[in-house]
Amino acid sequence: MSGAIAFHAPAATRRPGGLGAFLLILPALALFLALFAFPVLRLLSLGFADFSFAWYAKALTQPLYREVFALTFRIAAATTALCLLLGYPVAYWLATTTQRRRAIGFLFILLPFWTSVLVRTYAWMVLLGRNGVVNKILLGLGVIDHPLALIYDFTGVLIGMVHVLLPYMILPLYSALRRVDPSLVQAAEGLGASGFAVFRRVYLPLTASGIAAGSILVFVLALGFFITPALLGGGHVVMIAVLIQQEVGELLDWNFAAALSGLLLVLTLAIYALVQGAVERRQRGRP
Amino acid sequence: MPAELEIASVSKSFGPVLALDDVGLSVRAGELLTILGPSGSGKTTLLRVIAGYETPDRGAVRLRGADITALPAARRNIGMVFQNYALFPHMTVGGNIAFPLQMRRRKRAEIAEIVEAALRLVDLAGYAARYPSQLSGGQQQRVALARAVVFEPLLLLLDEPFGALDRKLREAMQLEVRRLQRRLGITTLFITHDQEEALILSDRVAVMNRGRIEQVGAPTEIYHRPQSAFVADFVGESNIFRGHVAASAEGASVIVLDGGVMLDCAQAWQQGARVGAMIRPERLTPADVPGRNVLEGTIAEAAFIGTAWKCALRLGDGATVLVRLPTASATGLPASGARLAVRVPPESIHLFALE
Numbered sequence: 162m163s164g165a166i167a168f169h170a171p172a173a174t175r176r177p178g179g180l181g182a183f184l185l186i187l188p189a190l191a192l193f194l195a196l197f198a199f200p201v202l203r204l205l206s207l208g209f210a211d212f213s214f215a216w217y218a219k220a221l222t223q224p225l226y227r228e229v230f231a232l233t234f235r236i237a238a239a240t241t242a243l244c245l246l247l248g249y250p251v252a253y254w255l256a257t258t259t260q261r262r263r264a265i266g267f268l269f270i271l272l273p274f275w276t277s278v279l280v281r282t283y284a285w286m287v288l289l290g291r292n293g294v295v296n297k298i299l300l301g302l303g304v305i306d307h308p309l310a311l312i313y314d315f316t317g318v319l320i321g322m323v324h325v326l327l328p329y330m331i332l333p334l335y336s337a338l339r340r341v342d343p344s345l346v347q348a349a350e351g352l353g354a355s356g357f358a359v360f361r362r363v364y365l366p367l368t369a370s371g372i373a374a375g376s377i378l379v380f381v382l383a384l385g386f387f388i389t390p391a392l393l394g395g396g397h398v399v400m401i402a403v404l405i406q407q408e409v410g411e412l413l414d415w416n417f418a419a420a421l422s423g424l425l426l427v428l429t430l431a432i433y434a435l436v437q438g439a440v441e442r443r444q445r446g447r448p
Numbered sequence: 449m450p451a452e453l454e455i456a457s458v459s460k461s462f463g464p465v466l467a468l469d470d471v472g473l474s475v476r477a478g479e480l481l482t483i484l485g486p487s488g489s490g491k492t493t494l495l496r497v498i499a500g501y502e503t504p505d506r507g508a509v510r511l512r513g514a515d516i517t518a519l520p521a522a523r524r525n526i527g528m529v530f531q532n533y534a535l536f537p538h539m540t541v542g543g544n545i546a547f548p549l550q551m552r553r554r555k556r557a558e559i560a561e562i563v564e565a566a567l568r569l570v571d572l573a574g575y576a577a578r579y580p581s582q583l584s585g586g587q588q589q590r591v592a593l594a595r596a597v598v599f600e601p602l603l604l605l606l607d608e609p610f611g612a613l614d615r616k617l618r619e620a621m622q623l624e625v626r627r628l629q630r631r632l633g634i635t636t637l638f639i640t641h642d643q644e645e646a647l648i649l650s651d652r653v654a655v656m657n658r659g660r661i662e663q664v665g666a667p668t669e670i671y672h673r674p675q676s677a678f679v680a681d682f683v684g685e686s687n688i689f690r691g692h693v694a695a696s697a698e699g700a701s702v703i704v705l706d707g708g709v710m711l712d713c714a715q716a717w718q719q720g721a722r723v724g725a726m727i728r729p730e731r732l733t734p735a736d737v738p739g740r741n742v743l744e745g746t747i748a749e750a751a752f753i754g755t756a757w758k759c760a761l762r763l764g765d766g767a768t769v770l771v772r773l774p775t776a777s778a779t780g781l782p783a784s785g786a787r788l789a790v791r792v793p794p795e796s797i798h799l800f801a802l803e
Binding site for chain 2: 345
């Protein structure tokens with residue numbers, strides 16, 4: 162009995178967002194400010210050292226860097242599109258299958274999550290290399306007569322990134338698809354809708370928020386991706402994160418690296434705002 | 449005239465549960481037939497088989513003579529109102545009603561006109577631009593109804609559509625559905641567990657129990673001449689006794705109930721057979737003198753329900769009889785523990801076979 166009373170009593174007196182709750186987040190906040198916010202701001206400030214815009218000017222005007230940005234966005238966009246195309250059917254299957262199969266499906270989707278990105282990327286190098294498994298099989302079957310260039314180019318980077326980022330697309334899509342009332346689908350069928358019409362008129366609009374969430378997540382992660390493009394790109398496909406690493410690690414040009422980071426951050430936030438704005442406009446006018 | 453909808457020996461089981469057990473049913477063109485049964489009786493499964501959302505294990509469904517058992521739901525041309533209405537939340541009211549017409553590739557101008565007419569039909573003119581979540585329960589119900597009939601389907605199915613509405617609104621919607629159904633002349637199957645609703649709405653009622661159809665008939669027939677103990681018990685209030693036929697002649701018989709009470713009955717039956725006897729509580733009348741067909745006992749409970757007094761009468765043999773005495777005819781106030789004698793008119797006893 163006293164337990165029940167103790168359980169109920171604070172609920173009546175607790176105010177949301179009170180001082181007590183704020184004090185509890187202080188340790189995490191302090192850690193965040195000291196170890197993340199401060200170094201990041203410090204780095205970004207290097208881009209404007211001595212109140213000079215020279216580094217930003219260099220990043221924006223030299224064609225080489227513009228190309229790197231363009232390539233980065235192209236790869237991120239292609240990765241997002243492929244993840245969406247591959248992930249939607251998987252998410253649909255997960256949302257509609259039996260409890261047991263769903264559990265097994267999730268296990269397979271999350272298993273790579275618990276494996277190091279580095280290991281997975283090396284695995285792709287073994288598979289896709291000049292003397293890799295894929296080329297050997299194709300050569301052995303006589304499908305091709307000289308090895309395909311599957312890595313150290315756009316395709317290789319794309320394959321590796323889609324593999325790593327696919328779960329980030331599937332999970333938001335899955336949760337959106339789960340929220341679609343099955344009776345709406347049956348109603349649409351009963352009213353004469355073909356399978357494709359059910360998808361286009363019911364599933365797609367009702368999961369738009371999940372599509373937007375998954376796409377933003379994958380796109381933003383892909384923009385700043387480092388390990389996979391660094392290894393599978395083999396120096397031929399230079400994405401922005403690889404370039405920044407080179408500036409810091411090899412050329413020791415911290416100021417220019419800061420300017421590139423600042424640009425990437427601004428562009429990422431701009432795209433996020435754009436998509437978010439579009440989603441909100443879509444939902445306005447509908448309660 | 450061939451039946452509009454013919455359900456022939458349909459069986460369906462889910463794992464070990466037999467949801468439909470050799471169900472046969474003929475629905476006539478233009479009639480409103482209610483499938484009445486408690487939850488778990490298989491009525492929803494039957495509706496889903498007709499709509500095409502379930503495939504029966506055995507048997508066939510024929511609509512206007514065509515076998516549609518294997519036809520996908522999208523090609524059956526059947527309108528359905530779901531229990532939760534299943535209105536598309538991302539479409540306006542107009543968009544919802546236009547949907548089946550768009551699926552049938554009707555012309556845009558034509559669609560606008562038909563949707564407008566459908567909205568007028570359900571008294572919602574001017575609501576086309578609203579979203580379902582901006583409407584009340586009754587209004588959503590009417591939108592679902594309009595969407596289900598706007599494409600002139602061969603058949604209209606309603607799956608317990610009034611469950612979520614309060615009593616007043618439910619009664620108004622019942623009348624509205626009946627009015628709409630008559631006006632459109634559309635063959636309609638209505639599912640409910642509410643026997644009162646079934647009696648009010650239907651041309652005919654099919655009572656379902658444990659995956660089987662127990663009886664099909666007009667509401668008065670179902671109410672006055674149930675053919676099984678289940679129907680007698682499920683439809684309306686009733687007193688059900690078991691006994692045997694002691695004597696029988698042309699249009700009359702004498703029944704001896706298991707408790708020993710002897711009753712004259714205005715219905716012939718095979719002599720010596722076991723029978724069920726049903727007496728509606730409102731058919732019993734207060735009796736001044738003891739005699740044949742008079743039951744005597746003490747009032748165990750009495751409740752005032754407005755138009756009548758509802759009493760539970762405990763007989764000498766321990767059996768309980770429900771009695772409904774019109775407020776006007778009741779001499780004074782029946783008190784708990786008081787003696788009461790009621791007469792059972794022979795023509796008020798309905799006999800049915802015991803399985």
